[in-house]
Amino acid sequence: MYVAYRLKRLLPSADILVLEQNPQDVTFGFGVVLSAQGLQFLADDDSELVQAISAGLESWDDIEIRIGGERIRIDGIGFTAMGRIVLLRILNEKVRQAGLSPIFGKAVTDLAEFGDADLIVAADGVNSLVRTRHEVEFGTRIETLTNWFAWFGASRPFDALTQTFKMTGEGPFNAHHYRYSPSQSTFLVETTAANFERRGLAKLSVEESRSLCEKMFADVLDGAEVISNRSIWRQFPKITNERWSYKNMVLVGDALRTAHYSIGSGTRLALEDVQALVSAIASTDGDIPAALALFETQRKPIVQKLLDAAVKSAGWYERFDENMQLPPWEFAFRYISRSGRIDPDRLASACPAFIRQYREWKGRTDE
Ligand SMILES: Cc1cc2nc3c(=O)[nH]c(=O)nc-3n(C[C@H](O)[C@H](O)[C@H](O)COP(=O)(O)OP(=O)(O)OC[C@H]3O[C@@H](n4cnc5c(N)ncnc54)[C@H](O)[C@@H]3O)c2cc1C
Numbered sequence: 001m002y003v004a005y006r007l008k009r010l011l012p013s014a015d016i017l018v019l020e021q022n023p024q025d026v027t028f029g030f031g032v033v034l035s036a037q038g039l040q041f042l043a044d045d046d047s048e049l050v051q052a053i054s055a056g057l058e059s060w061d062d063i064e065i066r067i068g069g070e071r072i073r074i075d076g077i078g079f080t081a082m083g084r085i086v087l088l089r090i091l092n093e094k095v096r097q098a099g100l101s102p103i104f105g106k107a108v109t110d111l112a113e114f115g116d117a118d119l120i121v122a123a124d125g126v127n128s129l130v131r132t133r134h135e136v137e138f139g140t141r142i143e144t145l146t147n148w149f150a151w152f153g154a155s156r157p158f159d160a161l162t163q164t165f166k167m168t169g170e171g172p173f174n175a176h177h178y179r180y181s182p183s184q185s186t187f188l189v190e191t192t193a194a195n196f197e198r199r200g201l202a203k204l205s206v207e208e209s210r211s212l213c214e215k216m217f218a219d220v221l222d223g224a225e226v227i228s229n230r231s232i233w234r235q236f237p238k239i240t241n242e243r244w245s246y247k248n249m250v251l252v253g254d255a256l257r258t259a260h261y262s263i264g265s266g267t268r269l270a271l272e273d274v275q276a277l278v279s280a281i282a283s284t285d286g287d288i289p290a291a292l293a294l295f296e297t298q299r300k301p302i303v304q305k306l307l308d309a310a311v312k313s314a315g316w317y318e319r320f321d322e323n324m325q326l327p328p329w330e331f332a333f334r335y336i337s338r339s340g341r342i343d344p345d346r347l348a349s350a351c352p353a354f355i356r357q358y359r360e361w362k363g364r365t366d367e
Contacts, residue, residue, distance in 0.1 A: 001091040001102060002271055003121045003252065006046075006278040008098040016100055017117075021107035024092070027084045028230060030153040030187075031180025033161070033264035036078030042268065045275040049094070056086045058157075058179050065335055066164040066220070070328040074336050076351040079161050079264065081180040087267070111249075119288055120249045121277070123270070126237055128255035138251065139242025145260070146193040147318055148201065148233045150209055154187035156224035163335070165324050168216045171195035172321035175217055176262070187226055188261070189213045192321050196233070206231055236260060236314065240307075244300075245292040252277060257307065260314035263339060265306055273299065309339035329361040 004018045034042075036059075043050035059080040065072045095102055108129055114120050122130035131138055157179035164175045172195055176188040196202070204212065206228050214226040239258045244251055253270030280295040281288075316323065316338035323331055336354070337347065348355045 001095045002274045003123055004100050005094040005098050006274055008100055010278055010282055018102035019106045019108050020102055020104050024104040027088055029084050029151045031081045032084050032087060032267045033079055033081045034268055038268035039080060042271055052090050056082045060160050062160040064160040064162040065332040067331055068328045072328060072332040074351050074354045081178055083180050122249060122251045122255045123253050125254045126258060130249050131251055131255050134246050137246040141240045143238045145236040145314055147190050148196040148235055149188055149190040150231045150233050152187045152231045153227040154185040154221060154224050155227060157182060158185050164220050170199050170216060172324060173216055174320050201233055244296040250292050259307060259310040262313045262317055263310045309341045313339045329358050333358050
């Protein structure tokens, strides 16, 4: 929808068709986290969008790590979040204001349906039809991470982006939980492949999994319910493509590449892809092949740093059960350093209270 809206604004006479397989007002998951820095990048290109989004944002400055009975606050890492459905409604409204009517409930099954379109923008997610039809031409690589996760919600807010790591009677589990509205939170539960296998979690129905997670995290939920939205156990696919376009087709967002949810950047990357694509089209005067080439050469190096961070962060989560053997303060320090994006000096100025307390703890331990 963001592609359609931005392209129609750039090229008012263009004939643009938006096809979405889901009915209107239906989506997967719950909230979407946008880092404060990510929002700033988006605003640099489209302050109007960020203004529209900002009204529905929950925001906080701390990350909380709960492990081994400790609740450790890491200050200074700004994040915001909103409901996925709210974001989709805002984009839908923008598309309509631009004079377009998306067609909902229409799954594309054959690329011939696009006829002789000048450009097909594949914003069709991890299972992209366009990409799977031309995997060789795009140079697609898919590697499935080993951990299993289920994306639930919770019927209560949490006051910070919280990561709870627990050794439960069912083995090691991690919950990522944060509010995306004043009354609702995302509650994403993750475990290792070995534990998933050992406990036979694949055999559980969605309701049984929901109820198990509610029981395991009852202390954290403090009376709230775990909510399901087609919340099946899944493994995260790490997708990359050597080439971003083929003929008149271009990949954006998750169709193009995925960034592990632990760095909360997939949506931002998808929106920024669109900004870069539209800007390339604007500067190549209707020459679509030139625009697609420019999009790829300009954007590739920009996203690489974030993707490297996502890979390192995902790697850390793949061994979260081993990391849980560390003392809580060391665990929290390794957690916040996991992507290698923040060097120790920057960390000390970004999270002064946390680093001070960590050093005090370390001083006491080393004595
Ligand atoms: C558990 C989890 C948590 C996440 N948390 C965050 C977060 O906090 N912050 C963040 O920024 N990102 C997060 N992400 C990533 C984020 O959800 C994605 O990066 C983002 O949704 C990508 O947007 P997209 O438009 O490329 O794809 P999608 O959002 O997947 O949209 C693709 C759309 O295409 C439609 N579609 C697909 N195939 C067809 C077809 N054949 N015909 C018609 N329609 C079709 C789908 O129905 C869908 O609506 C998370 C991801 C996961 C798995």
